[in-house]
Amino acid sequence: MQGAAVAVEGRSRASPDKADEESAKKPRLDLPDAHSVKQELVAPDAAGGGDGGAIVAAASAFGPREELAVRIDKRLLHCPLCTLPFKPPVFQCKAGHLACGGCVAELPCGQCKACVDGAGFFDPCPALDAVVSSTRTECPNPGCKRYVTYHEVPEHQTACPHAPCRCTEPGCGYVGAPQALAGHLHTVHSVPVRAVQYGKASQLRVPVSAPRLVLLGDDDNRVFLLTVGALGAGVTAVSVVCARASAATRPRFACKMWVNLEPAKCGKEDMVLVDMHMRSSSSPGAVVAAGEPTFLMVPPMYLVPAAAAGDGAASMEVPLHIRIDKLSPWSDALV
Helix, strand or coil, rough: CCEEEEEEEEECCCCCHHHHHHHHCCECCCCCCCCCCEEEEEEEECCCCCCCCEECCCCCCCCCCCCCCCCCHHHEEECCCCCCCCCCCCCCCCCCCEEEEHHHHHHHHHHHHHCCCCEEEEECCHHHHHHHHHCCCEEECCCCCCCEEHHHHHHHHHHHCCCCCCCCCCCCCCCCCCCHHHHHHHHCCCCCCCECCCCCCEEEEECCCCEEEEEEEEECEEEEEEEEEEEEEEEEEEHHHHHHHHCCCCCCCEEEEEEEEEEEHHHEEEEEEEEEEEEEEEECCCCCCCCCCCCEEEEEHHHHEECCCCCHHHHHHEEEEEEEEEHHHHHHHHH
């Protein structure tokens, strides 16, 4: 049997006394208004078709989108030549061998090397393109729970907000998602945590003796790590990074930091300020590099004594003002 077979749930109105006569004829069906019809296609077998073909369901072109969770040998989703995941366009020769677009481009005249007679040429296979484009899997990063197209998983993992980050403290081997890292720093290493509101300036008193401070975005719990370090000649460097995948180099946030100089120290108001695009890092506690415009340089005269503390450099604080803004999609694309 070839062509399309339609399986319909219904009853024939043929009378019992004419059952023998009607059995040789196609039954007449009475379909209610809300009657369901299941369409099926007969797929011919590889030997050339016929009654041995498998019946597969045909999706209606106007029906709602439906998803189905299945298990599949992932080798079927990888190019046999380069072993990388298939992504459109996928090619197939007449003998059924598959190859990705990159591999076909490197073959002489797009000719299949697996064909014995050497006569096989690769052609695009839209059916496989549809399968490859619709195959999605869950992101393996804990806490993400996002389903990503299979061939886009490596790119997503490196830029995923839940990609694991390493602990900033020397000698600690902890690795976890940014939100878990913030909890680890606070509970295990006693690093202070402060909430900041996007688009508004926050005033912080950052002790020089406590070089770490975790900042949490108010509406998304995004983790930022503020680090204080010495640059030499009494100058203090203050940097802030977003704890997320290091491969996500495109900035997602802008940051403005400044410190005001008290008029009593110089007779006039003055400030040091930096306005920057914030970088991301999976090792947010790395030492600030002097060549990067990603930190604020604070001269010693801008430091203030810590409250209820004795004398000495260790008792000084940075009276820091900081404002973090989310970059708009259009400005993000220009960076």
